[in-house]
Amino acid sequence: MIRLATFLAAGDLRPRLGAVEGDALRDLSATHGPDWDIGRALLLPVAELAAMIAAATQTRPLSACHVLPPIPRPGKIFCVGKNSKVHRAELVAQGMLKEDPQEPTGFVKLAETLVGQGARVVRPEGITTFDYEPELAFVVTKRAFHVSRENARAHVGGITVLNDLTAREIQKQEVISGTKFWVSKNMPGFCPVGPYVVPLAEVADPYDLWLTCDVNGERRLRVNTNEYIHRIEGILAHFTRFMPFEVGDIIATGAPRGTAIGHPNAAELYLKPGDVCVAGLEGLMQLTTHVVAPGEA
Incomplete structure:
Protein backbone atom coordinates (compact mmCIF):
# COMPACT_ATOMS: atom_id res chain seq x y z
CA MET A 1 0.00 0.00 0.00
CA LEU A 68 2.82 18.31 7.39
CA PRO A 69 -0.72 18.32 6.02
CA PRO A 70 -0.39 16.33 2.79
CA ILE A 71 -1.53 19.30 0.68
CA PRO A 72 0.00 22.22 2.63
CA ARG A 73 -1.73 25.00 0.67
CA PRO A 74 -5.02 23.81 -0.83
CA GLY A 75 -7.00 26.41 -2.74
CA LYS A 76 -10.27 25.11 -1.28
CA ILE A 77 -11.21 22.80 1.54
CA PHE A 78 -14.75 21.91 0.53
CA CYS A 79 -16.95 19.92 2.89
CA VAL A 80 -20.09 18.05 1.91
CA GLY A 81 -22.75 18.40 4.58
CA LYS A 82 -25.62 16.22 5.77
CA ASN A 83 -24.29 13.18 3.92
CA SER A 84 -25.35 10.53 6.46
CA LYS A 85 -29.01 9.78 7.15
CA VAL A 86 -28.30 8.92 10.78
CA HIS A 87 -26.10 11.97 11.33
CA ARG A 88 -28.84 14.12 9.78
CA ALA A 89 -31.27 12.74 12.33
CA GLU A 90 -28.77 13.46 15.12
CA LEU A 91 -28.51 17.08 13.99
CA VAL A 92 -32.28 17.50 13.64
CA ALA A 93 -32.81 16.20 17.17
CA GLN A 94 -30.43 18.85 18.51
CA GLY A 95 -31.89 21.75 16.52
CA MET A 96 -28.85 21.84 14.24
CA LEU A 97 -30.73 21.18 11.02
CA LYS A 98 -34.04 22.45 9.71
CA GLU A 99 -34.08 21.31 6.09
CA ASP A 100 -33.96 17.85 4.49
CA PRO A 101 -31.98 18.42 1.28
CA GLN A 102 -32.39 15.91 -1.53
CA GLU A 103 -29.18 16.94 -3.30
CA PRO A 104 -25.59 17.43 -2.07
CA THR A 105 -24.96 20.49 0.09
CA GLY A 106 -21.67 21.96 1.14
CA PHE A 107 -19.66 24.57 2.99
CA VAL A 108 -16.04 25.71 3.08
CA LYS A 109 -13.35 25.39 5.73
CA LEU A 110 -10.76 28.13 5.37
CA ALA A 111 -7.24 27.09 4.42
CA GLU A 112 -5.80 28.89 7.45
CA THR A 113 -7.56 26.39 9.73
CA LEU A 114 -5.50 23.53 8.23
CA VAL A 115 -3.20 21.57 10.57
CA GLY A 116 -1.50 18.21 10.32
CA GLN A 117 -0.46 15.16 12.28
CA GLY A 118 0.05 15.70 16.00
CA ALA A 119 -1.24 19.27 15.99
CA ARG A 120 -2.09 20.96 19.27
CA VAL A 121 -5.52 22.50 18.72
CA VAL A 122 -6.93 24.98 21.21
CA ARG A 123 -10.45 24.48 22.48
CA PRO A 124 -11.46 28.16 22.39
CA GLU A 125 -12.32 30.01 25.57
CA GLY A 126 -15.98 29.51 26.46
CA ILE A 127 -16.55 26.59 24.04
CA THR A 128 -17.86 23.50 25.83
CA THR A 129 -19.36 21.51 22.94
CA PHE A 130 -16.25 20.77 20.89
CA ASP A 131 -16.99 17.83 18.59
CA TYR A 132 -15.05 15.51 16.28
CA GLU A 133 -16.12 14.54 12.75
CA PRO A 134 -13.76 12.10 10.97
CA GLU A 135 -14.40 12.17 7.24
CA LEU A 136 -13.25 10.49 4.05
CA ALA A 137 -11.64 13.19 1.90
CA PHE A 138 -10.49 13.23 -1.73
CA VAL A 139 -7.60 15.16 -3.28
CA VAL A 140 -8.31 16.84 -6.63
CA THR A 141 -5.54 16.16 -9.16
CA LYS A 142 -7.22 17.37 -12.37
CA ARG A 143 -9.31 20.52 -12.77
CA ALA A 144 -12.97 19.57 -12.49
CA PHE A 145 -15.59 21.72 -14.23
CA HIS A 146 -18.76 20.43 -15.91
CA VAL A 147 -17.80 16.90 -14.91
CA SER A 148 -20.04 13.91 -15.56
CA ARG A 149 -20.66 11.20 -13.00
CA GLU A 150 -18.99 8.70 -15.32
CA ASN A 151 -15.77 10.74 -15.55
CA ALA A 152 -15.65 12.02 -11.96
CA ARG A 153 -12.98 9.71 -10.57
CA ALA A 154 -10.51 10.83 -13.26
CA HIS A 155 -10.35 14.16 -11.39
CA VAL A 156 -9.43 12.84 -7.93
CA GLY A 157 -6.18 11.01 -7.32
CA GLY A 158 -6.12 10.00 -3.68
CA ILE A 159 -7.86 9.80 -0.35
CA THR A 160 -7.03 11.06 3.12
CA VAL A 161 -8.69 11.80 6.47
CA LEU A 162 -10.15 15.16 7.49
CA ASN A 163 -11.37 15.76 11.04
CA ASP A 164 -14.03 18.46 10.74
CA LEU A 165 -13.73 19.87 14.26
CA THR A 166 -16.83 21.83 15.23
CA ALA A 167 -18.01 24.10 18.03
CA ARG A 168 -21.57 22.85 18.31
CA GLU A 169 -23.05 25.72 20.35
CA ILE A 170 -21.82 28.20 17.74
CA GLN A 171 -23.09 25.95 14.95
CA LYS A 172 -26.54 25.96 16.53
CA GLN A 173 -26.53 29.76 16.72
CA GLU A 174 -25.55 29.91 13.06
CA VAL A 175 -28.38 27.57 12.08
CA ILE A 176 -30.86 29.77 13.95
CA SER A 177 -29.51 32.92 12.29
CA GLY A 178 -29.34 31.34 8.84
CA THR A 179 -25.53 31.57 8.61
CA LYS A 180 -23.94 28.34 7.44
CA PHE A 181 -21.07 27.25 9.64
CA TRP A 182 -18.59 30.08 9.00
CA VAL A 183 -17.46 30.48 12.60
CA SER A 184 -18.28 27.12 14.19
CA LYS A 185 -16.02 25.23 11.79
CA ASN A 186 -13.36 27.85 11.05
CA MET A 187 -11.63 28.56 14.33
CA PRO A 188 -7.82 28.12 14.39
CA GLY A 189 -6.73 24.51 13.97
CA PHE A 190 -10.25 23.23 13.28
CA CYS A 191 -9.16 21.31 10.16
CA PRO A 192 -6.70 18.48 10.85
CA VAL A 193 -5.94 16.59 7.62
CA GLY A 194 -3.74 13.61 6.83
CA PRO A 195 -1.34 12.37 7.79
CA TYR A 196 -0.98 10.64 4.41
CA VAL A 197 -2.62 10.31 1.01
CA VAL A 198 -3.29 6.89 -0.46
CA PRO A 199 -3.58 6.86 -4.28
CA LEU A 200 -7.12 6.07 -5.35
CA ALA A 201 -5.83 3.27 -7.58
CA GLU A 202 -4.54 1.51 -4.43
CA VAL A 203 -8.02 1.39 -2.89
CA ALA A 204 -10.32 -1.38 -4.05
CA ASP A 205 -13.42 0.62 -3.10
CA PRO A 206 -13.37 3.93 -1.19
CA TYR A 207 -16.95 3.15 -0.19
CA ASP A 208 -16.00 0.03 1.69
CA LEU A 209 -13.65 1.53 4.28
CA TRP A 210 -14.05 2.01 8.02
CA LEU A 211 -13.94 5.51 9.45
CA THR A 212 -12.90 5.46 13.10
CA CYS A 213 -12.45 7.88 15.96
CA ASP A 214 -10.81 7.20 19.32
CA VAL A 215 -10.52 9.68 22.19
CA ASN A 216 -7.95 8.89 24.90
CA GLY A 217 -7.81 5.33 23.60
CA GLU A 218 -11.59 4.82 23.80
CA ARG A 219 -13.35 3.89 20.57
CA ARG A 220 -16.02 6.51 19.89
CA LEU A 221 -17.18 5.46 16.44
CA ARG A 222 -16.52 2.98 13.65
CA VAL A 223 -18.68 3.53 10.57
CA ASN A 224 -18.36 2.12 7.06
CA THR A 225 -18.10 4.63 4.23
CA ASN A 226 -20.85 2.74 2.41
CA GLU A 227 -23.28 4.76 4.56
CA TYR A 228 -22.55 7.96 2.63
CA ILE A 229 -25.63 9.14 0.74
CA HIS A 230 -23.80 11.07 -1.99
CA ARG A 231 -20.57 9.64 -3.36
CA ILE A 232 -17.73 11.42 -5.13
CA GLU A 233 -19.28 10.86 -8.57
CA GLY A 234 -22.51 12.62 -7.63
CA ILE A 235 -20.71 15.27 -5.57
CA LEU A 236 -18.48 16.34 -8.45
CA ALA A 237 -21.24 16.15 -11.04
CA HIS A 238 -23.51 18.32 -8.86
CA PHE A 239 -21.13 21.06 -7.79
CA THR A 240 -19.11 21.37 -10.99
CA ARG A 241 -22.20 22.36 -12.94
CA PHE A 242 -21.35 25.91 -11.90
CA MET A 243 -18.22 25.80 -9.71
CA PRO A 244 -14.80 24.38 -10.63
CA PHE A 245 -12.55 22.40 -8.35
CA GLU A 246 -8.88 23.11 -8.92
CA VAL A 247 -5.80 20.90 -8.58
CA GLY A 248 -4.91 20.56 -4.91
CA ASP A 249 -8.41 21.18 -3.58
CA ILE A 250 -9.57 18.85 -0.81
CA ILE A 251 -13.14 17.53 -0.78
CA ALA A 252 -14.35 16.08 2.53
CA THR A 253 -17.43 13.98 2.03
CA GLY A 254 -19.30 14.28 5.32
CA ALA A 255 -19.49 13.34 8.97
CA PRO A 256 -20.61 9.84 9.92
CA ARG A 257 -23.09 8.89 12.60
CA GLY A 258 -21.81 8.61 16.12
CA THR A 259 -20.11 11.94 16.79
CA ALA A 260 -20.54 13.27 20.32
CA ILE A 261 -23.67 15.26 19.54
CA GLY A 262 -25.55 12.07 18.64
CA HIS A 263 -25.30 10.57 22.13
CA PRO A 264 -27.46 11.24 25.19
CA ASN A 265 -24.28 11.72 27.26
CA ALA A 266 -22.79 14.17 24.74
CA ALA A 267 -21.63 16.53 27.50
CA GLU A 268 -19.24 13.82 28.69
CA LEU A 269 -17.98 13.07 25.17
CA TYR A 270 -17.20 16.52 23.83
CA LEU A 271 -13.49 17.18 23.48
CA LYS A 272 -11.73 18.80 26.42
CA PRO A 273 -8.19 20.11 27.00
CA GLY A 274 -5.90 17.14 27.56
CA ASP A 275 -7.83 14.85 25.19
CA VAL A 276 -6.08 13.01 22.38
CA CYS A 277 -8.37 12.51 19.38
CA VAL A 278 -7.39 9.97 16.71
CA ALA A 279 -9.43 9.98 13.50
CA GLY A 280 -8.67 7.25 11.00
CA LEU A 281 -9.35 5.13 7.98
CA GLU A 282 -8.88 1.62 9.33
CA GLY A 283 -5.78 -0.09 7.94
CA LEU A 284 -4.70 3.03 6.02
CA MET A 285 -3.88 5.90 8.37
CA GLN A 286 -4.52 7.55 11.72
CA LEU A 287 -4.62 11.31 12.31
CA THR A 288 -3.80 12.40 15.86
CA THR A 289 -4.88 15.74 17.36
CA HIS A 290 -4.07 17.01 20.86
CA VAL A 291 -6.72 19.27 22.41
CA VAL A 292 -5.26 21.98 24.60
CA ALA A 293 -6.49 24.96 26.62
CA PRO A 294 -5.95 28.56 25.50
CA GLY A 295 -2.34 29.53 26.05
CA GLU A 296 -1.06 25.94 25.77
CA ALA A 297 -0.70 25.58 21.99
Whole structure:
Protein backbone atom coordinates (compact mmCIF):
# COMPACT_ATOMS: atom_id res chain seq x y z
CA MET A 1 0.00 0.00 0.00
CA ILE A 2 1.44 3.37 -1.05
CA ARG A 3 1.16 6.13 1.55
CA LEU A 4 2.47 9.51 0.46
CA ALA A 5 3.49 12.19 2.95
CA THR A 6 4.61 15.80 2.85
CA PHE A 7 7.28 16.40 5.47
CA LEU A 8 10.16 18.47 6.75
CA ALA A 9 13.47 16.98 7.83
CA ALA A 10 15.74 18.76 10.30
CA GLY A 11 16.85 22.13 8.92
CA ASP A 12 14.43 22.08 5.97
CA LEU A 13 12.71 25.23 4.78
CA ARG A 14 10.95 23.56 1.86
CA PRO A 15 8.59 20.57 2.18
CA ARG A 16 9.70 17.20 0.87
CA LEU A 17 7.75 14.34 -0.67
CA GLY A 18 8.00 10.98 1.04
CA ALA A 19 6.52 7.50 1.05
CA VAL A 20 5.82 5.90 4.41
CA GLU A 21 6.97 2.32 4.95
CA GLY A 22 6.30 1.17 8.50
CA ASP A 23 8.36 3.30 10.86
CA ALA A 24 10.47 4.73 8.04
CA LEU A 25 9.93 7.40 5.43
CA ARG A 26 11.50 7.04 2.00
CA ASP A 27 12.68 10.49 0.85
CA LEU A 28 11.49 10.86 -2.75
CA SER A 29 12.64 14.47 -3.00
CA ALA A 30 16.23 13.51 -2.22
CA THR A 31 16.35 11.17 -5.24
CA HIS A 32 13.94 12.76 -7.70
CA GLY A 33 14.30 16.46 -6.95
CA PRO A 34 12.55 19.16 -4.92
CA ASP A 35 9.79 19.89 -7.42
CA TRP A 36 7.88 16.70 -6.66
CA ASP A 37 4.84 16.94 -4.43
CA ILE A 38 1.82 14.76 -3.72
CA GLY A 39 -0.32 16.34 -6.43
CA ARG A 40 2.28 15.61 -9.09
CA ALA A 41 2.98 12.12 -7.77
CA LEU A 42 -0.72 11.20 -7.87
CA LEU A 43 -0.81 11.88 -11.61
CA LEU A 44 1.50 8.91 -12.22
CA PRO A 45 0.08 5.47 -12.97
CA VAL A 46 0.39 3.49 -9.76
CA ALA A 47 3.02 1.14 -11.23
CA GLU A 48 5.22 4.12 -12.18
CA LEU A 49 4.72 5.65 -8.75
CA ALA A 50 5.72 2.37 -7.10
CA ALA A 51 8.87 2.26 -9.25
CA MET A 52 9.68 5.86 -8.34
CA ILE A 53 9.37 5.00 -4.65
CA ALA A 54 11.54 1.89 -5.03
CA ALA A 55 14.26 3.99 -6.72
CA ALA A 56 14.48 6.38 -3.77
CA THR A 57 17.39 5.11 -1.73
CA GLN A 58 17.44 7.55 1.19
CA THR A 59 15.22 6.66 4.14
CA ARG A 60 14.62 8.49 7.41
CA PRO A 61 13.02 7.44 10.69
CA LEU A 62 9.43 8.62 10.55
CA SER A 63 9.73 9.80 14.15
CA ALA A 64 12.54 12.20 13.13
CA CYS A 65 10.41 13.92 10.47
CA HIS A 66 7.78 16.61 10.86
CA VAL A 67 4.79 15.39 8.86
CA LEU A 68 2.82 18.31 7.39
CA PRO A 69 -0.72 18.32 6.02
CA PRO A 70 -0.39 16.33 2.79
CA ILE A 71 -1.53 19.30 0.68
CA PRO A 72 0.00 22.22 2.63
CA ARG A 73 -1.73 25.00 0.67
CA PRO A 74 -5.02 23.81 -0.83
CA GLY A 75 -7.00 26.41 -2.74
CA LYS A 76 -10.27 25.11 -1.28
CA ILE A 77 -11.21 22.80 1.54
CA PHE A 78 -14.75 21.91 0.53
CA CYS A 79 -16.95 19.92 2.89
CA VAL A 80 -20.09 18.05 1.91
CA GLY A 81 -22.75 18.40 4.58
CA LYS A 82 -25.62 16.22 5.77
CA ASN A 83 -24.29 13.18 3.92
CA SER A 84 -25.35 10.53 6.46
CA LYS A 85 -29.01 9.78 7.15
CA VAL A 86 -28.30 8.92 10.78
CA HIS A 87 -26.10 11.97 11.33
CA ARG A 88 -28.84 14.12 9.78
CA ALA A 89 -31.27 12.74 12.33
CA GLU A 90 -28.77 13.46 15.12
CA LEU A 91 -28.51 17.08 13.99
CA VAL A 92 -32.28 17.50 13.64
CA ALA A 93 -32.81 16.20 17.17
CA GLN A 94 -30.43 18.85 18.51
CA GLY A 95 -31.89 21.75 16.52
CA MET A 96 -28.85 21.84 14.24
CA LEU A 97 -30.73 21.18 11.02
CA LYS A 98 -34.04 22.45 9.71
CA GLU A 99 -34.08 21.31 6.09
CA ASP A 100 -33.96 17.85 4.49
CA PRO A 101 -31.98 18.42 1.28
CA GLN A 102 -32.39 15.91 -1.53
CA GLU A 103 -29.18 16.94 -3.30
CA PRO A 104 -25.59 17.43 -2.07
CA THR A 105 -24.96 20.49 0.09
CA GLY A 106 -21.67 21.96 1.14
CA PHE A 107 -19.66 24.57 2.99
CA VAL A 108 -16.04 25.71 3.08
CA LYS A 109 -13.35 25.39 5.73
CA LEU A 110 -10.76 28.13 5.37
CA ALA A 111 -7.24 27.09 4.42
CA GLU A 112 -5.80 28.89 7.45
CA THR A 113 -7.56 26.39 9.73
CA LEU A 114 -5.50 23.53 8.23
CA VAL A 115 -3.20 21.57 10.57
CA GLY A 116 -1.50 18.21 10.32
CA GLN A 117 -0.46 15.16 12.28
CA GLY A 118 0.05 15.70 16.00
CA ALA A 119 -1.24 19.27 15.99
CA ARG A 120 -2.09 20.96 19.27
CA VAL A 121 -5.52 22.50 18.72
CA VAL A 122 -6.93 24.98 21.21
CA ARG A 123 -10.45 24.48 22.48
CA PRO A 124 -11.46 28.16 22.39
CA GLU A 125 -12.32 30.01 25.57
CA GLY A 126 -15.98 29.51 26.46
CA ILE A 127 -16.55 26.59 24.04
CA THR A 128 -17.86 23.50 25.83
CA THR A 129 -19.36 21.51 22.94
CA PHE A 130 -16.25 20.77 20.89
CA ASP A 131 -16.99 17.83 18.59
CA TYR A 132 -15.05 15.51 16.28
CA GLU A 133 -16.12 14.54 12.75
CA PRO A 134 -13.76 12.10 10.97
CA GLU A 135 -14.40 12.17 7.24
CA LEU A 136 -13.25 10.49 4.05
CA ALA A 137 -11.64 13.19 1.90
CA PHE A 138 -10.49 13.23 -1.73
CA VAL A 139 -7.60 15.16 -3.28
CA VAL A 140 -8.31 16.84 -6.63
CA THR A 141 -5.54 16.16 -9.16
CA LYS A 142 -7.22 17.37 -12.37
CA ARG A 143 -9.31 20.52 -12.77
CA ALA A 144 -12.97 19.57 -12.49
CA PHE A 145 -15.59 21.72 -14.23
CA HIS A 146 -18.76 20.43 -15.91
CA VAL A 147 -17.80 16.90 -14.91
CA SER A 148 -20.04 13.91 -15.56
CA ARG A 149 -20.66 11.20 -13.00
CA GLU A 150 -18.99 8.70 -15.32
CA ASN A 151 -15.77 10.74 -15.55
CA ALA A 152 -15.65 12.02 -11.96
CA ARG A 153 -12.98 9.71 -10.57
CA ALA A 154 -10.51 10.83 -13.26
CA HIS A 155 -10.35 14.16 -11.39
CA VAL A 156 -9.43 12.84 -7.93
CA GLY A 157 -6.18 11.01 -7.32
CA GLY A 158 -6.12 10.00 -3.68
CA ILE A 159 -7.86 9.80 -0.35
CA THR A 160 -7.03 11.06 3.12
CA VAL A 161 -8.69 11.80 6.47
CA LEU A 162 -10.15 15.16 7.49
CA ASN A 163 -11.37 15.76 11.04
CA ASP A 164 -14.03 18.46 10.74
CA LEU A 165 -13.73 19.87 14.26
CA THR A 166 -16.83 21.83 15.23
CA ALA A 167 -18.01 24.10 18.03
CA ARG A 168 -21.57 22.85 18.31
CA GLU A 169 -23.05 25.72 20.35
CA ILE A 170 -21.82 28.20 17.74
CA GLN A 171 -23.09 25.95 14.95
CA LYS A 172 -26.54 25.96 16.53
CA GLN A 173 -26.53 29.76 16.72
CA GLU A 174 -25.55 29.91 13.06
CA VAL A 175 -28.38 27.57 12.08
CA ILE A 176 -30.86 29.77 13.95
CA SER A 177 -29.51 32.92 12.29
CA GLY A 178 -29.34 31.34 8.84
CA THR A 179 -25.53 31.57 8.61
CA LYS A 180 -23.94 28.34 7.44
CA PHE A 181 -21.07 27.25 9.64
CA TRP A 182 -18.59 30.08 9.00
CA VAL A 183 -17.46 30.48 12.60
CA SER A 184 -18.28 27.12 14.19
CA LYS A 185 -16.02 25.23 11.79
CA ASN A 186 -13.36 27.85 11.05
CA MET A 187 -11.63 28.56 14.33
CA PRO A 188 -7.82 28.12 14.39
CA GLY A 189 -6.73 24.51 13.97
CA PHE A 190 -10.25 23.23 13.28
CA CYS A 191 -9.16 21.31 10.16
CA PRO A 192 -6.70 18.48 10.85
CA VAL A 193 -5.94 16.59 7.62
CA GLY A 194 -3.74 13.61 6.83
CA PRO A 195 -1.34 12.37 7.79
CA TYR A 196 -0.98 10.64 4.41
CA VAL A 197 -2.62 10.31 1.01
CA VAL A 198 -3.29 6.89 -0.46
CA PRO A 199 -3.58 6.86 -4.28
CA LEU A 200 -7.12 6.07 -5.35
CA ALA A 201 -5.83 3.27 -7.58
CA GLU A 202 -4.54 1.51 -4.43
CA VAL A 203 -8.02 1.39 -2.89
CA ALA A 204 -10.32 -1.38 -4.05
CA ASP A 205 -13.42 0.62 -3.10
CA PRO A 206 -13.37 3.93 -1.19
CA TYR A 207 -16.95 3.15 -0.19
CA ASP A 208 -16.00 0.03 1.69
CA LEU A 209 -13.65 1.53 4.28
CA TRP A 210 -14.05 2.01 8.02
CA LEU A 211 -13.94 5.51 9.45
CA THR A 212 -12.90 5.46 13.10
CA CYS A 213 -12.45 7.88 15.96
CA ASP A 214 -10.81 7.20 19.32
CA VAL A 215 -10.52 9.68 22.19
CA ASN A 216 -7.95 8.89 24.90
CA GLY A 217 -7.81 5.33 23.60
CA GLU A 218 -11.59 4.82 23.80
CA ARG A 219 -13.35 3.89 20.57
CA ARG A 220 -16.02 6.51 19.89
CA LEU A 221 -17.18 5.46 16.44
CA ARG A 222 -16.52 2.98 13.65
CA VAL A 223 -18.68 3.53 10.57
CA ASN A 224 -18.36 2.12 7.06
CA THR A 225 -18.10 4.63 4.23
CA ASN A 226 -20.85 2.74 2.41
CA GLU A 227 -23.28 4.76 4.56
CA TYR A 228 -22.55 7.96 2.63
CA ILE A 229 -25.63 9.14 0.74
CA HIS A 230 -23.80 11.07 -1.99
CA ARG A 231 -20.57 9.64 -3.36
CA ILE A 232 -17.73 11.42 -5.13
CA GLU A 233 -19.28 10.86 -8.57
CA GLY A 234 -22.51 12.62 -7.63
CA ILE A 235 -20.71 15.27 -5.57
CA LEU A 236 -18.48 16.34 -8.45
CA ALA A 237 -21.24 16.15 -11.04
CA HIS A 238 -23.51 18.32 -8.86
CA PHE A 239 -21.13 21.06 -7.79
CA THR A 240 -19.11 21.37 -10.99
CA ARG A 241 -22.20 22.36 -12.94
CA PHE A 242 -21.35 25.91 -11.90
CA MET A 243 -18.22 25.80 -9.71
CA PRO A 244 -14.80 24.38 -10.63
CA PHE A 245 -12.55 22.40 -8.35
CA GLU A 246 -8.88 23.11 -8.92
CA VAL A 247 -5.80 20.90 -8.58
CA GLY A 248 -4.91 20.56 -4.91
CA ASP A 249 -8.41 21.18 -3.58
CA ILE A 250 -9.57 18.85 -0.81
CA ILE A 251 -13.14 17.53 -0.78
CA ALA A 252 -14.35 16.08 2.53
CA THR A 253 -17.43 13.98 2.03
CA GLY A 254 -19.30 14.28 5.32
CA ALA A 255 -19.49 13.34 8.97
CA PRO A 256 -20.61 9.84 9.92
CA ARG A 257 -23.09 8.89 12.60
CA GLY A 258 -21.81 8.61 16.12
CA THR A 259 -20.11 11.94 16.79
CA ALA A 260 -20.54 13.27 20.32
CA ILE A 261 -23.67 15.26 19.54
CA GLY A 262 -25.55 12.07 18.64
CA HIS A 263 -25.30 10.57 22.13
CA PRO A 264 -27.46 11.24 25.19
CA ASN A 265 -24.28 11.72 27.26
CA ALA A 266 -22.79 14.17 24.74
CA ALA A 267 -21.63 16.53 27.50
CA GLU A 268 -19.24 13.82 28.69
CA LEU A 269 -17.98 13.07 25.17
CA TYR A 270 -17.20 16.52 23.83
CA LEU A 271 -13.49 17.18 23.48
CA LYS A 272 -11.73 18.80 26.42
CA PRO A 273 -8.19 20.11 27.00
CA GLY A 274 -5.90 17.14 27.56
CA ASP A 275 -7.83 14.85 25.19
CA VAL A 276 -6.08 13.01 22.38
CA CYS A 277 -8.37 12.51 19.38
CA VAL A 278 -7.39 9.97 16.71
CA ALA A 279 -9.43 9.98 13.50
CA GLY A 280 -8.67 7.25 11.00
CA LEU A 281 -9.35 5.13 7.98
CA GLU A 282 -8.88 1.62 9.33
CA GLY A 283 -5.78 -0.09 7.94
CA LEU A 284 -4.70 3.03 6.02
CA MET A 285 -3.88 5.90 8.37
CA GLN A 286 -4.52 7.55 11.72
CA LEU A 287 -4.62 11.31 12.31
CA THR A 288 -3.80 12.40 15.86
CA THR A 289 -4.88 15.74 17.36
CA HIS A 290 -4.07 17.01 20.86
CA VAL A 291 -6.72 19.27 22.41
CA VAL A 292 -5.26 21.98 24.60
CA ALA A 293 -6.49 24.96 26.62
CA PRO A 294 -5.95 28.56 25.50
CA GLY A 295 -2.34 29.53 26.05
CA GLU A 296 -1.06 25.94 25.77
CA ALA A 297 -0.70 25.58 21.99
